[in-house]
Amino acid sequence: MKILLHISYLGTNYCGYQIQKNAITVQQVLCEAAERVFGVRCDVTGCSRTDSGVHANDFCAAVSEQGKSGLVTSIPTNKIPLAFTAVLPTDVSVWGAEEVDDGFHPRYDVKYKEYVYMIYNRAVPSPFLADRSWHYPRALDDDTVARMNEAAQRFVGTHDFASYMAAGSDIKETVRTVRAAEVYREGDTVIFKVSADGFLYNMVRIFTGTLIAVAEGKLSPEDIDAVTDAKDRRLAGITAPAKGLYLNRVVYN
Amino acid sequence: MKILLHISYLGTNYCGYQIQKNAITVQQVLCEAAERVFGVRCDVTGCSRTDSGVHANDFCAAVSEQGKSGLVTSIPTNKIPLAFTAVLPTDVSVWGAEEVDDGFHPRYDVKYKEYVYMIYNRAVPSPFLADRSWHYPRALDDDTVARMNEAAQRFVGTHDFASYMAAGSDIKETVRTVRAAEVYREGDTVIFKVSADGFLYNMVRIFTGTLIAVAEGKLSPEDIDAVTDAKDRRLAGITAPAKGLYLNRVVYN
Known part of the structure; x- marks a missing residue:
């Protein structure tokens, strides 16, 4: 399984969603948070690229272990938002989480x-x-x-x-x-x-x-x-x- | 006459309303803006002190020339908010202005x-x-x-x-x-x-x-x-x- 996250963020201080060198992005912040929450390096794949300064009320992103198609975790799905809250900055928030199949793609399946x-x-x-x-x-x-x-x-x-x-x-x-x-x-x-x-x-x-x-x-x-x-x-x-x-x-x- | 300003502000980056040394306050920002708008040094007297981090939707403050009981200006009262908009930072906004008597006190007359x-x-x-x-x-x-x-x-x-x-x-x-x-x-x-x-x-x-x-x-x-x-x-x-x-x-x- 993968974990699909529901995320809201204030885009003001980010160079958009997509990870890039020499600029702070929402994806990077989520990757670092996911590693702390799940204890392994993770891939966090978003539903969309958003531009610098754009905000989100319900951005979706799927988490899997880095280079793999899924993730194994002992954290109950309903506790995942709180686990992220503990490690995320105040301008990014994970407010929902659900299990999805390994084959799910947060961009192609929209x-x-x-x-x-x-x-x-x-x-x-x-x-x-x-x-x-x-x-x-x-x-x-x-x-x-x-x-x-x-x-x-x-x-x-x-x-x-x-x-x-x-x-x-x-x-x-x-x-x-x-x-x-x-x-x-x-x-x-x-x-x-x-x-x-x-x-x-x-x-x-x-x-x-x-x-x-x-x-x-x-x-x-x-x-x-x-x-x-x-x-x-x-x-x-x-x-x-x-x-x-x-x-x-x-x-x- | 004095000019009574209706002000909203996001208090996050201010050490409250009341002017103080070595800290940025809303009153200081308003004093500097009033000097640029009216072309003379001004006193800006607030309706209240607010604490660091507290916000306002309709804070009232009266402007008079420094050390005097009133202010002379050729700016039409209904243009004063726009004049302030041009010189204020984005977290403080003057959205209304009205003429009041010299004797008016924004704190004591509440x-x-x-x-x-x-x-x-x-x-x-x-x-x-x-x-x-x-x-x-x-x-x-x-x-x-x-x-x-x-x-x-x-x-x-x-x-x-x-x-x-x-x-x-x-x-x-x-x-x-x-x-x-x-x-x-x-x-x-x-x-x-x-x-x-x-x-x-x-x-x-x-x-x-x-x-x-x-x-x-x-x-x-x-x-x-x-x-x-x-x-x-x-x-x-x-x-x-x-x-x-x-x-x-x-x-x-």
Whole structure:
């Protein structure tokens, strides 16, 4: 068996999830913690790479012994979160654990993932959301949020999303299926929630920038179809900052 | 006139509000910002001292020219928050400003203040609330929260609160009037909200520790009256950590 961990983290102080030289990453912190918890060197395989500064509410990662397909442990599964709590820094938390088969792969077996993007919408920024949202000072009124939501509906479905992929990506297969998308207000925050079977590099952040272009009247909701059809990154909006983005949920087959 | 500022701040990186030597405080940051905004040295007088690590949603402070009873400025009052935004660090924010009379005093003219204490109540801590709540891992079920709320009602009224004042305080007049108190759950957080005409040193944090003693069955809600009557700090609960405390609101006469 492998152990699938449910993890939340504040991405502010990390260079993303994926391990790399000369930079601190969430994966590295989890690898070190897993070794202390299980007493053997471990591989910790994530459901996704996230960018520097991106956060997660429910990031999934599978733990196996280094170089092996599974892990043997005497720790009861329900005690694993507490064992991690004792050795993790305060900005990374393992809040759930479950047993999965050796053959399980946390990235390839994803059915869909859900992201949330937080836009803090008051004239002045909030000290409590500085690294946790994009501060957009101009008022997004109810009509505007409704138009953003209308635009977001046009992302839904199976499309070639090349227009919403970071320039310079070397991914060739750019068709993805967006299952649902929604823009709504919650207090002072405007939230964009989107789920898909997969996401291209920076896709949610470019979706968000495009929705802001709709808010500002640079694009109409109807224009979205033409932006998508053009497969041209230059027609979509800006790439919204990483700090507003949260991997919210991962659903497996 | 003076300018009354409405301020929110994340207290994590500050040694409280009140200016002091060799430590960075919110007042110091505001004084420096006010000088840049108004072009003259300023006095910034707060509604309260807050402890190191305590936060504020609506802290009030009045600005006057240094050594004078008022301030002359050509900046329209509704533009003052944006002017402060440009010069403040991200963990302090001025979100409102209003004109008040020269004679106004932000501390002496307080009718009542409201504090909120946040208890994060899941088995493992949240990376998003690490410095912003007290992590209490044992489940506080609905009955327990109801008992805490019942106990909190016994703080309401005019009482001598010496039992809930930090040992070693040199305050002699320890009678205060608590207007309202409430304990309730909001998702994974148990919130204690309390308002009073004034608070003794550490009073809200000791109230919170006492409510946790009730949650743990060390005290019953009915015991609170005896704890209060004893005027003995040793009978109340522990002092809950500063990081869960927020000055929520200040109401003036």
